[in-house]
Amino acid sequence: MKVRGDCVGCGQCAAYCPFDAIIVMALASMNEKCIQCGTCIDYCPLDAISEEE
């Protein structure tokens, strides 16, 4: 997944990630557990997460 600079680090994506694949520290980043399911996209209040092109 791709995280844009608008991410502020609120952590909603990490809490709702079914695979415990998001680390939040000032901004979100995905680790190797990410299977690109896209759940995080819906939970981001800033539309800052998108699928990799």
Next chain:
Amino acid sequence: MKAVIIGAGLGGLLAGAKLAGAGYSVEVFEKLPFTGGRFTNLPYKGFKLSTGALHMIPHGSRGPLAKMLREVGANVIIIDSEPMAVIRKENGEIISFHDFRNELSLTKQVKLGTVLAYSLKFRPNNDISFRDWVLKYFDDDCLLKLADSFCGWSLSLQAKDVPAREMLEIINNMYLYKGSGVPAGGCGAVTDALCEIIKSKGGKIYTHSCVERIIVYNGIVKGVIVKGNQIYADIVISDIGPIGTSNLYECTDSEYLDKIKNLKPSKGIKICLSSDEPLIGHSGVYFTPYAKRVNGINEVTNADPSLSPPGKHLIMSHQAMISEDTRTEIDLGLLDIARVFPDKKYEVLLIQSYSDGWPVNRASSGSDTGNETPVKDLYIVGDGAKGHGGIEVEGVALGVGNLMKMMEVN
């Protein structure tokens, strides 16, 4: 009469519950998959963390939010904190919040009482900051640190960024309504209860439903567009802030646009901790004026153990963000926590930061631009339209109250 509400945050839901109770047909549209905005629970590893605000109602069961919840019949239990707050002194000693006066010289104690009484009656101009106000009467490092700690905890601002007038209004409300409480079940219990009220009165709440446009005709609001469908309404109330709202229609009022463009959101960091043993031992605010960044900490599981898995405590610290470098601010916050609890074992669960488009407050306290917009029947509620003297969600409730008065809804 039909009311459409944009955003199911606390402001939108309070307005929705009030209007549904007054006989309006209410429809709430929320972009996210859940309701509650930055005032609901965030499930995380068996803990009930929060999306934004801490699980805390600044004036507890006596304040403006509690009053409005009672008015609409929301079934929420608020557990008032006892003690209301404590202060951790530089040497680590804990004193009751009200005893901070004893730390001052006798002359300063007397002066504080006189100056406070005078300033509460004759409020200073809006252009003097709370820090300058303190400095004007007292050259006292302890008071300045406490002012920063209190402003940081309650408003996510430094005392230099809060108008003294607004802060004195808050101090007045502290005398009036007293201290904080924890909503049983966390802040999600509050917003969930409001959703139930709206639904029980025939209102509808749609999640996953982003409002794409606000329909305005001849300067009067006519409805909204959601997923390409036009939804007509007599009034539209927006809980997405003045700027987000103005982006949804062609706003031509340059004076209004200039005013809202200058709004400064407040920024903050919340560090969520878990521990087996209590770190604080009560649910009142634990102010840390001598920490580098952390302003205060609370341990909500002392009020409601169900907010964490059995045998665990949930502790949250809050700090205003001082620099633009969030990562450094977080590191300083973590160092503070290690220094405050040197002998305790705890685990960092999640670190949440709030700024810019998803801030602590869309309008930092004292800079709110009110409920009205240049469009007739289009109003703003929430953290961009707080009422004066209201800390965080108390301000949101006061702002909704102001709008209800304007609309003549009881």
